[in-house]
Amino acid sequence: MDKISIIVPCYNEEKALPDFYRAVSETADDIPGAQCEFIFVDDGSCDRTAEILSGLTASDSRCRYLSFSRNFGKEAAMYAGLQNASGDYCVFMDADLQHPPELLKEMYHVLKTENYDCCAGLREGREGDGKLRSLLSRTFYRIIRRFCHLDMGDGKGDFRMMNRAMADSILELKEYNRYMKGIFSFVGFDTKWIPFRNIERSAGESKWSFRSLFRYAVDGILSFSTVPAAMPGAVGALLIAAAVLTVVLSVLFGGGLTVVPMLVSLILLLNGIQMIFLSLLGQYVSKDYMESKKRPIYIVKKKGGF
Structure with a gap:
């Protein structure tokens, strides 16, 4: 039986985690031919995130968690989760349920039955985002495609399931300044995109301010373009x-x-x-x-x- 590692970066997600765990657990139990493990990465949260993760680990043997000494950023959390994943397939998911759990079964089916190394969600629409934020995001992706010549389009985010070969190739890239969307594109591999509608967070608030998004955009351009x-x-x-x-x-x-x-x-x-x-x-x-x-x-x- 195949093993799927569900990697979940968390930063101050005490309100969203219970709903996320219930929703994804139901889906994980319904994937034929596969069993799932949960790898939660607490990225230096200041709320009860670590306490909740400790409770989940104690009550469910599928759950494991890492808690950082401080906030190192989502990119570091994703890398840590991938380093500690033991599954034949690895998938990144946000804890706010904006990544639909029901797509996990379809992603796994694509990787098992079709000749793809990765199956990723293609976000359609930006419900929950303001007009200004949506405009800036679309502008950024137009700029980064022109500068970097990599497949990084608007809506092509972190929500994706990959086989072990692709996961290991990502782990080979050990740079300190990480931009995962660029890394996904850089390593290549055949990817199938599945469209899904963007929805608002299930609970809590977004941790991405305009300032942090701008810094993230600049890091992405400088990391993959000269x-x-x-x-x-x-x-x-x-x-x-x-x-x-x-x-x-x-x-x-x-x-x-x-x-x-x-x-x-x-x-x-x-x-x-x-x-x-x-x-x-x-x-x-x-x-x-x-x-x-x-x-x-x-x-x-x-x-x-x-």
Whole structure:
């Protein structure tokens, strides 16, 4: 009988966990030819998440959990869950029930009967997200596809079931700055997408603020694209051409360069652009600096069921 490891990153999910466990347990019991294990990863929660996970582990032998010493981020939690998964198939799910448990049976059926290594959920619609957040998300995915040349589209998230070969290939990538959507695309493997409708959280509140989403987007671009590092050269060439053209036009038609405000504005503009691109280059240097430290991706404070 096959074993499916259901990996669930958790951060302050005390309100959502009971409903999630009940819903997914019912589905897990109804997958023919497979048995499931639950691997919950408490990402340094400040509420009763760890206490609830400890109770689930004590009452259900299928449940195991890791509790981090602090908040290391969802990417680290997903990596930790995958490292500790023993299943023939591994699936990532959010604890807020926005990933429909009923798709687990279909995902497993696809991997067993069709020639795919991964079966993933393709989110349609953004119910529960504001209009501004939806617009920014769609814009980000258009930018990252252009910059990174990887298959990362809007709606192609973390909810996916993969075979052991794909899981092991992901574990081979040990960089500290992790962007899992990019990693899924980078390792390749044949993936089938199953559409599902996005719904609101079952309980609790989203932990993703605009600030954290923006930081996540920047990390994704910098982790899988070198395009921003090449942009200063192109912009610099355009600015030089514009400066030469300005001088020529002023001498020929303006009687010389005598407009002091224009020069001051130009200097300020050039300095501002220079600082922006220096910041981009600094981001790459800082990421290389963090990688060179060889720090652990996460630190476990407590575990249960292992």
